[in-house]
Amino acid sequence: MDAEELAARWRERLESWAIPEEILAKAPVDPWGHSPERFGARTDRALADRDDGPTMTRLAEALPDRGTLLDVGSGAGASSLPLRERIGHLYAVDPSAAMLEGLTLRADKLGVPVTTVHGRWPDVSDRVPTADVAVAAHVVYNVPDLAAFLRALDARTRGRVVLELPHRHPMSWMTPLWQHFHGIDRPVRPIAEDCVALAAALGFAVRVEEREAPLERFDTLEELAANACRRACLDPSRVDEVAATAAELGMWPLPRDRWVTIWWD
Template sequence: MDVEELATRWRERLESWAIPARILAEAPVDPWAHSPVRFASRTDRALTEPDGGPTVTRVLEALPEKGSLLDLGSGTGASSLPLHARVGEVVAVDESAGMLSGLEDRAGKVGVPVTLVEGRWPDVAADVPVCDVAVSGHVVYNVPDLVEFVRAAHAHVRRRVVLELTHRHPMSWLNPLWEHFHDVRRPVRPVAEDVVALVAALGYRVRVEEREAPLERFVSLEELSLSACRRLCLDPMRAGEVGRTAMELGMWPVPRDRWATIWWDKE
């Protein structure tokens, strides 16, 4: 398939994850919102327990000493700040001012200079300098126009682009609960292979490596239940019911995800 067809399929498959309007109308809070506090806890863990997995390896082998690292959809810096001993500057792009503030605080503690760019990539690409390497951790399933995202990333590096993502859509773990509480069957695609196919169709020499996720998704059944209530558009007062249902459906403990690292070099 050509780039246009692959891009259309990617967009349509992401759109199929939209929450039905009748359910969304009853949501007590935004089901798609991301908590800076939850992201910050993951960044703090990444800083104290560095991950030597393929994403870190592929970034470091292309990053010169004290080189510049572009973090796309940075959150609070889990993909970039753990590399502080090697990085000379992090350029962080994120839509959330709260996420960027958390990243800035942590960068100061580990002594990494940062440039913060608030906005959606690639909408703000004109405001972002070219860096040695770009990394984007667990972002692409939120990117409908993946072609422009990838092309802009490629244009803004001197050496390499590295993407990390779950093999399946990150909300796939909720599928049994969607069917139980709402009688809604969730999609199967897109998956990581769809990203690989699209990047290859763009003419980049893409490579990929998969592994088991190094982190548990949740540390407790209570955490799972509260997260599921938000994502399922349920009142948080039903967290106990959600937890019991998750147990009955064999969803606890949640199996670890498969993570894919996708990378290509600037040639």
């Protein structure tokens, strides 16, 4: 298939993850929301113990000393700030103002010059200059128009583009709970190979590495259950029930994800 067909298939598969309206209407909180505190804790852990996996390695070897780094979907900076000793200027793009605030506070403490851009990529791509290297980590499963996203990322990068994503959709782990509590099955695709195929069809000289995720998704069964209540549109008062169900279904401890690093120069 050509890039247009692959892009359409990516969009269709991603849209199949939409939560049915009758379930979404009863959600006590936004099931797709992200916690700035959780992202901040992940960044602090990355700063304290830098991960030397393929994503950080490919970024570090391509980023010139005091070079410019573009971090799209930056969160609190877990995939960029660990390179603080090499960064001359960081451009961070994220749709969450709270995430960007957390990144700015950490960058200032580390002495990393940073410019934040609040908005969605590629809508705000004209607000950042061309960078030496770009990273977009754990973002693409939130991007329906992936072809436009990747093209804009490449256009704003003079050197290497690096993507990191789990092999499967990040909500795949919840499939047994969706079946148990709502009687519905969740999709299987898209997966990382679909992103690789599209990037290659767009003409990028894609290279790929895969590994086991360096972090557990949750530290405790209780943390898993609280997250599952939100994601599955269940009232937080059911957290003990969800924890017991997850244990009965053999979901604890969760197997670690497989993370995929995709890059091109």
